[in-house]
Amino acid sequence: MNPRTPSLIKRLLTVSFLLLLVLCAAMLLGISMGSTAGGMKVVFQNLLGVRDSDSILNTIIWQIRFPRVLLAALVGATLSLGGLVFQALLRNPLAEPYILGISGGAAIGAIIGILMGFARFPGVSLTAFAGSIASLLLILVMSSGQTILKKDSLLLSGVMVNAFCAAVIMFLISITHDSRLHNIIFWLMGDLSMGDMKHVGILAATLFPCFFLIFWLSNTMNLLLMGKEMAQTMGVNIKAVTLTLLVATSFMVSATVSYCGLLGFVGLVMPHLLRLLLGPDHRVLVPACVLGGGAYMVFCDVLARVLPEQGEMPAGVITALIGAPLFIYLLKRSGR
């Protein structure tokens, strides 16, 4: 076993480097695969400096697939990190933005924004943020009055918030009859296809400060796992830290929801896998979740594009197909 003194930084760098390689590999796969064959060859030619600028495949790869893959990586990173933060903050290994209904609240906000004709940025992002904060408040109020947020009551609150959000979303869809309808429905199931470089840039600029803020608070999250009272007697300003983490996480989750809709259970898969592999230290887990979560989402998106013989399926289908059984497994295990 290793004492952490110099080795924490070493471990952090090693883990980050390895996961960065995984992410790069996933992204390479992501821009090579698709309905038009021969991608891998062109990608490698391009990377080696050989550029055939007339090629249609070239355009597909760099104008369509590349921004999409970047978008997938950003969204995966955000949702994984969001899951990690909620799990630490609520001391509940089952917490996740989608399960808690935070994503649902953001989706309602986003749909209202879309129906009111706002632009994706900043209009829809802001209404989504308002929606996520509203459902966050709802959850906190419903499960308050207990010293520790109990596992069951918290999850039940989340289920109820989710059901309510789903009803509101259906209501909003039902009263919409024009061409926006198809967009909304497809977007709802988690759609990564609308990325262009400008949007990806804006999203990245919004998300990266949140990533760094959360990394800055990663050691505090370790202390929070010992319980709020104990953390406070170790010098943590509980209120300030909790508020910062909740707002930052809701903010970045709602930013991704407003671009890509609902991608469920992403925040469950990667934090659990990485915690299993790397241990519970958040100083390692935060960067690992950003890189690993990105790779996972890119991979899910590749599956969503390659599995159907014609067209593609929303990436949210894949994430839910993988994540929901894992959730049930974890729920059963935690009930021991």
Place this chain on the structure above:
Amino acid sequence: MAVNVTNLSYSYGTRPVLKNLTFSVPKGDFFIIIGPNGSGKTTLMKVISGILKPQKGRLEILNRSINHYNLKALARTIAFVPQMVTVDFPFTVIEMVLMGRSPYLGMLGLEHEKDLEIAKQAIAFTGVEHLTHRKLDQLSGGELQRVFIARAICQEPDVILLDEPTASLDLAHQVRVMDLMEKLKAEKGVTVVMVSHDVNLAAMYGDQLLMLNNGQVVCQGLPDEVLTFQTLEETYGCTLLVDESPLGKFPRVTLVPKKFMNVER
């Protein structure tokens, strides 16, 4: 004085829990707070540790008002060992104990050689070296309690607060934890303030005892001044025998169950 409490009151909503408490804990004392359930012991611990803010009255730590400490400075002065904590996330023992260094470190808590050394010493002090790299969820209650104490020692506090540290432990582990506190007091000069339900342990180890009832101080003093037949019977409302312990000049308290009452009287 390590802790100085003057006219301290605290209530949850409209329900008063601590009423106008006044007492002080001398530096380097093993100070034990006893009293029936609901007498306000745990709340008092939370106020002294800074978790709850005193609503009325004064609280001084090392002759300085608690309001003049920032959170990190307070954490370097007082360490708190709460009642059994549940551990959901499997840190190793050394990782856990090292967290005690965080009041001395920057935001990311990157420790130096020195901090690791202090953590290892704390682990050795509490006799859990053999568990250093074990995960917390694999430990027994007694082992876990000693790890949490090691974490508190690693904080290098002047005052250590413990809330019923022996409550769920078997006899051997109870004595072990109490001996550990005695050693901490003797070797490092740390002031130990402990809440306990066990009046006999309190009699054997306490330099001074404080008895609380209904959020008020009943009495404070040496064990044989506090643990008298009269105060015990009045405070706890049950029949007891108090005689001298065969181990020395301190009281021994024996509960008298109903079926023996006629025989004894």
